[in-house]
Amino acid sequence: METDCTRDEVPANSALPPLPAGTRLLHIGPHKTGTTSIQGALFAAKEAMAGHGVDFPATSRHPMSAALAICARPGMMGNSKPTERHWETLVEQVAATGRRTSVISSEFFADAPDDETVERIVQELGGDRVYVLVTLRPLVRIMPSQWQQYVQNGLRMGYEDWLRHMLKKPPYEKPNPSFWRRHRHDRLVERWVRVVGAERVTVVVVDDRDRGGLMRTFEALLGLPENLLQPVPDTANRSLTLAETEMLRNLNVEFRGNELPEELYSQLVRYGAVMHMKNACAPGPDDVKIRTPRWAAEAAAEIGAEMAERIAAMGVRVLGDPAVLSAVPKPPTRAEAEPRMAPEVAAQALYGALAAAAAAPVGNTAPVQARTVHQTSSKELVKVLGHRALKKLRRR
Incomplete structure (x- = not known):
């Protein structure tokens, strides 16, 4: 399971003021930053949130087809290609919430290919009412999760070879050009800032040590009671060994x-x-997890530090400790x-x-x-x- 945010740096609900009433909060991921966890919690609490003036307009946990359609992405290998109608349906569902606050979440919005697409997404979901939320985890945590996800979509390359292509072989686009589109996080934030402005972008640095932090942050931003959002078990989302x-x-x-x-x-x-x-x-406990070699962990941490510095200079609100993005995990104590x-x-x-x-x-x-x-x-x-x-x- 993926989660969450830092224990000490993210303010409690009482310290973090909610976004303006009527906001349309757009969570764009990217992938492997707690998206499945928060989507499951939001969907499960859909009726309870409505009682507090917050709507979850999608009819499923994750409006993936709509996000894929607007971003011109083909979808998973072997699946039918999403159509424009998927996007139009989501826009209609969001419009039906009227002046109420609403929240939409899909990591595939991070795949928006250009500023024109970002502009269209924002305008059709509410224009000035749209506030963008980006969740970030350290690259060293993301890379093994993303590799095994690519394997689930047909990738044939081994982990260390894939890491060399992503980190050492420019232009770093093969075999998965989507990786840096999603996970060069400074450029991702910058693309959305160009459209909505820094004052309407919030970046949450996710820290796995606090397993409820991301839920509490969403509650605070949406003006919901604390602990209303709860994790929903999802074995289908577990990582592969x-x-x-x-x-x-x-x-x-x-x-x-x-x-x-x-x-x-x-x-x-x-x-x-x-x-x-x-x-x-x-x-x-004896199953071997996917381990990132030291050279790759250090390279990812160096990129993380550079991204954190650039994001800090953009003027967006950052919740959590940016230093987490450049931390190098301790090596395993046993073979x-x-x-x-x-x-x-x-x-x-x-x-x-x-x-x-x-x-x-x-x-x-x-x-x-x-x-x-x-x-x-x-x-x-x-x-x-x-x-x-x-x-x-x-x-x-």
Whole structure:
């Protein structure tokens, strides 16, 4: 789970004045800075917040499709591309809140490609009523989380090789050009300041040591009672262990190498194998986490210090301790064990893929001529195998 803010530097609700009534608070992330945690808490408290004059206009925890559409992003590998209608629906939902305070949160707003897109987002969500909130965590915390997220979207590159591309090989755009678009945080803040002005941008430095700090900050800014927002357990959002990520990365190599359709990846791998594995298996104390090598941690901390200095000079409100962004974590006190995946975890991943195949609608039920395996598409083969396997399991 991702969270939160510093214990000492972020003021309590009584010390942090709320934003003006009628504000439309736009939380733009970026990714891996507590976004899923705060979105779950806001959505769960939707009715309670309404009683205090604050609306959460989206009909789901995260209006991802709307943000992807306005930012011209294609979405996750194998998923259908969001349309302009997704964005228009969110704009209509926000407009329906009238003069009440409202809050919208999506980390994909950080992917806005240019000032014109940022300007359109702000104007269509309320113009001068829009206040922007940016949550930041240290790069050294973000990088392993972001790498394994990219792997969940088809990346085949190992962690250290990926770090070298991100930190040592200019122009630092391959294999994931979105990374620095999101996580060069000084430039991200600067893009939004150019549109809304420094007085309407708040930066919250997230510190994992205070697991409730981000909730309390949102409550204060929105004028909500303290402790109204509470974390919502979400096993589907947990990070993968190193062994799980490596298993998936190697699967990606085979998947891409055999040129299987991307829709199959979305259906069977992301929402089948990986989702079921996350929900069914919690990492234990002996599972090896993704560790960032010392050279990369120091490089990330140096960039963090530079970003913090530039943000401080922009005149935006900064909540939390900017020094957190340049801290280098202590090295592990004992040698890491060899990353291994338990057989039951692998079994749950395999079952998740089979269950997803079995649940897929059969596109053509009309009689067809007999075909050999080599004449049958991979997608059809997986569906047939999944149906047969589950049928046998039910018999037993």
